[in-house]
Amino acid sequence: xxxxxxxxxxxxxxxxxxxxxDLFRANFPDVTEMSVLDLGGTVxxxxxxxxxxxxxxxxxxxxxxxxxxxxxxxxxxxxxxxRSALESAxxxxxxxxxxxxxxxxxxGGHARRVDLAREIDALAPRHWVQxxxxxxxxxxxxxxxxxxxxPTKARVAIARxxxxxxxxxxxxxxxxxxxxxxxxxxxxxxxAYFPSSTILRERLAGLPKSLIAVR
Numbered sequence: 001x002x003x004x005x006x007x008x009x010x011x012x013x014x015x016x017x018x019x020x021x022d023l024f025r026a027n028f029p030d031v032t033e034m035s036v037l038d039l040g041g042t043v044x045x046x047x048x049x050x051x052x053x054x055x056x057x058x059x060x061x062x063x064x065x066x067x068x069x070x071x072x073x074x075x076x077x078x079x080x081x082x083r084s085a086l087e088s089a090x091x092x093x094x095x096x097x098x099x100x101x102x103x104x105x106x107x108g109g110h111a112r113r114v115d116l117a118r119e120i121d122a123l124a125p126r127h128w129v130q131x132x133x134x135x136x137x138x139x140x141x142x143x144x145x146x147x148x149x150x151p152t153k154a155r156v157a158i159a160r161x162x163x164x165x166x167x168x169x170x171x172x173x174x175x176x177x178x179x180x181x182x183x184x185x186x187x188x189x190x191x192a193y194f195p196s197s198t199i200l201r202e203r204l205a206g207l208p209k210s211l212i213a214v215r
Contacts, residue, residue, distance in 0.1 A: 016209075020101075020202060021050050024128060027214050034096035037086075037123055039079040039116070040103030043067045057091055080107055080115040082123060095124040104131040104193075105184050113185070117193040129194065129213040130202070134184035136209045141166075141182055148184050155179045187211060 025031065036053040038046065043065035046056050057073045058064045059082055064074035077085025079100070086093045098120045107116050120127050132140040139147035143164040147155055159165060159175040169175040190199050194213035201208040 016202075016204065018050070020130070023200070023202070023212075025051060027128065028097060028126070031097070035092070036097045036099050037082070037095040039082060039098060039100040039120070040106075041099070041101065043072050043074050046072050053097075057086070057095070059085060079103060080112050080119060082119040093123065096126060098124045098127040098129070100128070101130045102132065104129060106181055108181065109183065110189075113189075113193055120194075121196075125215075127194075127197070127213065127215050129197075130210055131190070131212075132184055132210045133201070133208045134186045136204070136207060139184075140209070141178075152176075152179060185211075 028034070031051055031053050034053045034055075036056045038056055038058045040060055041058050041064070042060065043058050046058065047068065052071075055071050055073070057075060059075045059077050059079055061076070061078050064076060067074055073091065075086060075089045075091050077089065079085075083093050100120070104113055104116060107113055117129075120129060134148060138145050142158055142162055144158050144162050147158055150158070156172065156175045156179050159169060159179050160172065161168075169178055187199060190197075190211050190213055194215070197213040197215040200212040200214055202210040202212060
């Protein structure tokens with residue numbers, strides 16, 4: 001069922017991602033000439049992307065993947081301390097655009113989101129920062145209605161047993177960690193983190209599904 005909704009090339013999720021790329025290109029039509037920093041992404045995602053910047057540096061706390069060419073550069077490090085991580089890796093610390101999809105809700109609370117926004121602001125004059133909208137009826141990571149509003153114990157049970165979970169944790173501790181590291185935000189928070197940005201709403205069935213800070 002999850003494959004039909006999210007993973008198949010013809011799924012709702014795949015079609016939504018293509019529409020998001022179209023929106024990205026509409027906002028940054030000169031992206032093919034840009035040096036881009038992707039915070040929280042993977043090399044593989046750029047190898048499959050319908051967009052080809054001049055150069056992409058992919059910074060991920062976990063393994064960002066291996067690159068087949070020099071135009072995509074993987075760097076392991078903390079996005080909330082991106083400048084320090086890039087300097088330690090001998091990488092550039094100045095870019096045309098910072099790009100981030102579905103990272104903001106996973107960095108670990110308000111203070112860390114403030115740190116992330118500060119890094120994004122410092123690293124490039126332009127940015128695209130997408131995150132799922134807290135008040136969309138279906139929690140996007142587990143595809144469970146209203147899960148984001150349930151008590152932690154209930155969310156952990158959903159993470160362990162709900163059949164649409166992408167990768168089901170093998171232990172209670174793993175499920176609890178996934179739940180506690182996922183904290184969706186609303187429009188007010190996004191405007192506070194990115195006061196100089198335009199906040200776009202990505203919609204599904206007329207309802208805001210995700211928020212995108214664009215500058």
